[in-house]
Amino acid sequence: MAMLEIVDFGKRFTIHHLGKTMPAIQNINLSLEAGEFIGIVGKSGSGKSTILKSIYRTYLPDEGKIMYDSERFGETDLAQISERQMLYLRKYEIGYVSQFLSVMPRTTCRQLVTNALLEMGESEAVALKEAEKALAHFELDPKLWDSYPNTFSGGEKLRLNIAMATVKKPRLLLLDEPTASLDQQSKIKVREIIEKLKKQGTTLVGIFHDIEFMDGLCDKVYDMQTRQLTITKEVVIHES
Amino acid sequence: MLEEPILQVRNLRKQFGTGCMECAEVETRKLEKNFCKNCGTVYACQDISFDLYPGEILGIVGESGSGKSTMMQCLYFDNEVSSGEAFINTPELVSNNVFELSAQKKRSIRNHVYGMVYQNPVHGLKMNFSSVGNIAEKLIAAGNRNVGQMEATSKKLLENVHIPLHRMKEEPRNFSGGMQQRVQIAKALSNNPPILFLDEVTTGLDLSVQANVLDLIKVIQRDLGISMIVVSHDLAVIRMLADRTIVLLNGKIIEEGLTDQVLEDPQHEYTQQLVYSLL
Numbered sequence: 311m312a313m314l315e316i317v318d319f320g321k322r323f324t325i326h327h328l329g330k331t332m333p334a335i336q337n338i339n340l341s342l343e344a345g346e347f348i349g350i351v352g353k354s355g356s357g358k359s360t361i362l363k364s365i366y367r368t369y370l371p372d373e374g375k376i377m378y379d380s381e382r383f384g385e386t387d388l389a390q391i392s393e394r395q396m397l398y399l400r401k402y403e404i405g406y407v408s409q410f411l412s413v414m415p416r417t418t419c420r421q422l423v424t425n426a427l428l429e430m431g432e433s434e435a436v437a438l439k440e441a442e443k444a445l446a447h448f449e450l451d452p453k454l455w456d457s458y459p460n461t462f463s464g465g466e467k468l469r470l471n472i473a474m475a476t477v478k479k480p481r482l483l484l485l486d487e488p489t490a491s492l493d494q495q496s497k498i499k500v501r502e503i504i505e506k507l508k509k510q511g512t513t514l515v516g517i518f519h520d521i522e523f524m525d526g527l528c529d530k531v532y533d534m535q536t537r538q539l540t541i542t543k544e545v546v547i548h549e550s
Numbered sequence: 551m552l553e554e555p556i557l558q559v560r561n562l563r564k565q566f567g568t569g570c571m572e573c574a575e576v577e578t579r580k581l582e583k584n585f586c587k588n589c590g591t592v593y594a595c596q597d598i599s600f601d602l603y604p605g606e607i608l609g610i611v612g613e614s615g616s617g618k619s620t621m622m623q624c625l626y627f628d629n630e631v632s633s634g635e636a637f638i639n640t641p642e643l644v645s646n647n648v649f650e651l652s653a654q655k656k657r658s659i660r661n662h663v664y665g666m667v668y669q670n671p672v673h674g675l676k677m678n679f680s681s682v683g684n685i686a687e688k689l690i691a692a693g694n695r696n697v698g699q700m701e702a703t704s705k706k707l708l709e710n711v712h713i714p715l716h717r718m719k720e721e722p723r724n725f726s727g728g729m730q731q732r733v734q735i736a737k738a739l740s741n742n743p744p745i746l747f748l749d750e751v752t753t754g755l756d757l758s759v760q761a762n763v764l765d766l767i768k769v770i771q772r773d774l775g776i777s778m779i780v781v782s783h784d785l786a787v788i789r790m791l792a793d794r795t796i797v798l799l800n801g802k803i804i805e806e807g808l809t810d811q812v813l814e815d816p817q818h819e820y821t822q823q824l825v826y827s828l829l
Contacts, residue, residue, distance in 0.1 A: 326819035416761040
């Protein structure tokens with residue numbers, strides 16, 4: 311099977327104080343093979359993040375299936391899987407990066423990345439070494455490694471965020487506008503790490519604010535407006 | 551995934567008062583929140599059921615009076631349940647409803663299986679014993695008799711929770727609230743319990759001390775693999791700590807799920823209100 315296959319997927323939000331149910335997205339169908347990178351494009355409010363958050367189960371899916379080919383559980387519907395299984399997948403198989411950093415207070419940058427690996431059961435020594443490698447790769451100044459991220463700039467926070475997710479080497483990585491507020495230099499760094507992850511066989515689903523960033527990086531593009539999945543070489547992205 | 555819960559709770563009920571004709575039947579009773587206006591009976595916990603898995607932190611949130619603390623007190627045998635079952639998955643206790651065990655057996659569970667950290671350190675510590683004496687008390691209850699060994703264990707525990715050793719002979723009543731809370735955590739951990747209950751442990755602590763205690767709890771989970779139930783009305787604390795979260799209202803579970811799901815896609819009206827109130 312494909313690594314990820316979303317079938318007739320839909321999500322509604324019931325807002326009790328308004329007495330309303332609002333459909334966020336409906337009829338989403340897309341699939342990607344292992345090692346592919348799919349980019350999702352569309353206007354803001356079109357439901358791009360809703361798809362990612364539903365895959366990660368931050369949102370409870372309402373309709374359809376999200377079939378994922380898990381290393382541990384085999385073919386699994388992420389819309390139906392138990393909470394404990396989802397926690398396992400989050401720990402070992404599926405990563406999520408957003409543009410916001412939410413971490414334990416007063417924990418150093420170095421410790422945060424190390425903790426991500428310790429939670430997977432890595433030894434202290436390996437975790438520390440891998441963490442430092444990741445921080446160095448994202449060009450976080452070693453002077454910052456023992457300070458707390460609260461005082462970091464937006465770009466530094468984001469690079470730390472990506473370091474924390476990628477250091478665990480997830481099979482499926484969800485990128486929710488991780489480059490939204492980055493300068494060109496940092497974007498190039500992020501692009502490099504994505505290319506590297508692709509080479510290692512990581513499957514990626516990403517939302518990117520700027521279309522140029524995705525150019526030449528994605529294998530497929532899913533357009534929220536047309537509900538069409540296209541191979542990038544022949545893609546015509548709707549201006550929005 | 552074939553994974554057995556370490557603690558299973560089924561239909562835990564706790565009422566204060568005898569009940570009357572109007573509120574005796576669960577299906578037909580009409581309560582004002584959890585209170586019977588006719589006879590004054592309070593239904594503090596109504597059919598609470600959940601599983602706690604090895605190594606996980608389960609968050610319990612809800613407003614004051616929702617039954618969070620009563621539930622914890624029932625689990626820790628501080629309060630007797632009105633009815634319900636709880637099963638602990640250890641070889642000695644398996645398939646015994648622990649609520650029905652003798653007082654002696656319950657005491658043994660408290661000494662060997664459970665650890666408890668109360669919101670108010672007065673309930674968990676003997677304020678006129680030394681800090682090291684408090685821990686020794688728990689170690690003795692758990693069957694230790696070797697004084698040298700107990701002192702070494704106590705020192706290590708106090709060090710782990712960052713209590714300076716030159717103050718270990720001091721009584722906790724001389725300590726600040728945050729230090730008292732950390733001594734209480736050290737005491738609760740001293741018998742290596744597989745299950746730890748934490749009741750509003752960061753409430754009333756300043757942010758800096760709160761950060762310390764949160765970090766300590768995470769380290770305990772990661773390094774010792776202890777399963778924990780964390781009760782808090784502070785959603786930020788729950789977000790940092792809990793893998794899964796249960797929302798209580800008027801003594802009933804109204805919602806449960808992965809913590810980020812409960813906070814970002816709350817289903818129940820009350821949970822939505824709670825999340826909208828988040829700073």
